Amino acid sequence: MAESSGEVTPEGKANIVATDYTVGQDNIQRELGPFGLDIHNPVFVVSGLTIAAFVFLTLALPDIAGEFFNWLRPALTSTFDWFFLSAANIFVLVAVGLMVSPLGKVRLGGTEAKADYSYLGWFAMLFAAGMGIGLMFFGVAEPLTHFSTSVAEGAGAPDSWAPLAGAAGDQEAARQLGMAATIFHWGLHPWAIYAIVALSLALFAYNKGLPLSVRSIFYPIFGERVWGWTGHIIDTLAVFATLFGLATSLGFGAEQANAGLEALFGIPVTDTSKVLLIIGITAIALISVYRGIDGGVKRLSEINMVLAALLLLFVIIGGPTLAIMTGFFGNFVAYGQHLPALSNPFARPDANFSQGWTAFYWAWWISWSPFVGMFIARVSRGRTVREFIFCVLLIPTVVSVLWMTAFGGTAISLVNEGYQAIADAPLELQLFSMLAELPIAQITSFVGIVLVIVFFVTSSDSGSLVIDTITAGGKVDAPKTQRMFWCIFEGLVAIALLLGGGLAALQAAAVSTGLPFAAVLLLACYALIKGLMSEPRAK
Numbered sequence: 001m002a003e004s005s006g007e008v009t010p011e012g013k014a015n016i017v018a019t020d021y022t023v024g025q026d027n028i029q030r031e032l033g034p035f036g037l038d039i040h041n042p043v044f045v046v047s048g049l050t051i052a053a054f055v056f057l058t059l060a061l062p063d064i065a066g067e068f069f070n071w072l073r074p075a076l077t078s079t080f081d082w083f084f085l086s087a088a089n090i091f092v093l094v095a096v097g098l099m100v101s102p103l104g105k106v107r108l109g110g111t112e113a114k115a116d117y118s119y120l121g122w123f124a125m126l127f128a129a130g131m132g133i134g135l136m137f138f139g140v141a142e143p144l145t146h147f148s149t150s151v152a153e154g155a156g157a158p159d160s161w162a163p164l165a166g167a168a169g170d171q172e173a174a175r176q177l178g179m180a181a182t183i184f185h186w187g188l189h190p191w192a193i194y195a196i197v198a199l200s201l202a203l204f205a206y207n208k209g210l211p212l213s214v215r216s217i218f219y220p221i222f223g224e225r226v227w228g229w230t231g232h233i234i235d236t237l238a239v240f241a242t243l244f245g246l247a248t249s250l251g252f253g254a255e256q257a258n259a260g261l262e263a264l265f266g267i268p269v270t271d272t273s274k275v276l277l278i279i280g281i282t283a284i285a286l287i288s289v290y291r292g293i294d295g296g297v298k299r300l301s302e303i304n305m306v307l308a309a310l311l312l313l314f315v316i317i318g319g320p321t322l323a324i325m326t327g328f329f330g331n332f333v334a335y336g337q338h339l340p341a342l343s344n345p346f347a348r349p350d351a352n353f354s355q356g357w358t359a360f361y362w363a364w365w366i367s368w369s370p371f372v373g374m375f376i377a378r379v380s381r382g383r384t385v386r387e388f389i390f391c392v393l394l395i396p397t398v399v400s401v402l403w404m405t406a407f408g409g410t411a412i413s414l415v416n417e418g419y420q421a422i423a424d425a426p427l428e429l430q431l432f433s434m435l436a437e438l439p440i441a442q443i444t445s446f447v448g449i450v451l452v453i454v455f456f457v458t459s460s461d462s463g464s465l466v467i468d469t470i471t472a473g474g475k476v477d478a479p480k481t482q483r484m485f486w487c488i489f490e491g492l493v494a495i496a497l498l499l500g501g502g503l504a505a506l507q508a509a510a511v512s513t514g515l516p517f518a519a520v521l522l523l524a525c526y527a528l529i530k531g532l533m534s535e536p537r538a539k
Contacts, residue, residue, distance in 0.1 A: 085345035104386030143408025146178030197373025211474020245367030282491035319410035363514030
């Protein structure tokens with residue numbers, strides 16, 4: 001157990017002494033286990049063996065696993081939807097409160113710290129890690145689904161969401177409702193979850209001198225116990241949440257990439273094709289993981305940003321340009337108008353929307369939060385709290401609104417013009433069905449496939465770096481072999497879940513790990529505020 005010289009001091013320094021928990025570089029080589037793995041931390045052994053057993057049982061008993069996962073997700077979301085929504089609301093309020101409070105002047109790394117990355121490089125990495133595959137998969141599918149549901153059901157549906165009243169048959173009202181509901185799922189709430197985790201990790205690592213690990217956030221609450229089994233449990237939960245949240249995203253990516261390849265090149269959509277895709281993309285991610293953040297993740301993220309910006313610009317120009325530009329501002333208004341009703345955890349009669357969409361999304365974002373949060377923390381030294389939250393919370397929300405408005409708005413416009421095949425296509429194919437109705441469809445569809453794959457790679461390799469850091473006790477320079485080990489495991493878990501129940505299994509895994517970690521993050525809010533209050537503030 002690591003030793004500390006005492007409580008966090010008023011100056012905000014924990015004075016942690018590196019022992020067997022935070023071993024120094026000189027001691028790493030002596031503690032390596034088989035295959036060059038740093039297995040001194042119990043978190044590595046417990047999480048590694050548990051996940052290996054999960055993969056084995058899921059692949060050995062696919063029918064039983066499929067039935068279990070198909071039961072698990074609706075059971076959890078129907079029981080705990082109120083808890084997920086309440087927790088996400090708290091995260092938004094805490095993040096906005098810190099941004100506008102005097103605590104926003106605290107600088108991550110100390111008052112004299114300088115930023116490690118430019119705004120462009122920083123933003124590219126946090127955005128690619130945080131939303132990439134999801135925006136590609138749901139950019140067309142979700143707005144179109146909510147629009148179609150609103151037009152068809154309206155106030156006549158027995159369990160309709162209250163704002164649907166008057167939307168039946170009214171295409172403009174249905175479009176606004178569909179976009180408001182979509183932005184709700186991709187706007188302030190998910191980014192507030194990421195911001196709380198990332199800010200907490202950065203504060204306690206760079207300002208308090210604690211290891212870059214989730215357990216460090218809870219030092220103000222548990223004190224020295226974070227170096228024992230209390231901390232081991234917290235970090236193990238973080239590993240499970242990260243791995244299964246990533247596996248969900250990788251599964252969505254494989255589904256969409258395979259659908260695009262079939263549409264473009266005739267490659268059939270089969271389990272074999274999806275497994276081969278995951279294997280191939282995991283192999284590419286291994287190279288990026290080996291090269292590290294600057295040589296791998298950062299470069300791929302910047303490539304992704306350029307490709308995503310070009311595809312977005314094409315859709316804006318090739319689609320209904322005027323409707324997209326006016327809709328961008330109108331969708332913000334609709335989002336603000338319906339936000340109170342959308343975020344109300346206790347007045348949600350539409351079970352399909354609150355449980356099938358919102359509760360799943362919040363669980364997915366929470367399960368992703370250790371991964372995205374730690375990754376953002378690693379590249380955010382030198383930013384003030386106000387600057388950090390503004391960039392992590394507000395700017396990505398604006399970009400997400402623009403993306404959903406362009407892709408979802410174009411798809412809705414095409415459906416209204418008679419291209420019903422877009423709405424009738426499977427969710428994973430709707431992006432390519434929409435692009436097929438625009439100019440140079442072959443080129444843009446190919447760019448879409450490349451984007452899905454590269455987002456796939458950036459999620460996998462940055463996730464591997466994060467899990468590696470957690471299981472190595474907070475070290476950011478653990479052996480490369482260990483990073484590659486976790487990258488391979490991510491691919492195996494995604495394959496096991498796809499074969500053991502498809503997307504339902506992937507979603508069930510995200511919800512089941514997001515539930516306990518939501519409680520962990522609520523405690524983290526208190527620890528974060530307490531830690532910030534002991535920090536000097538930048539002038």
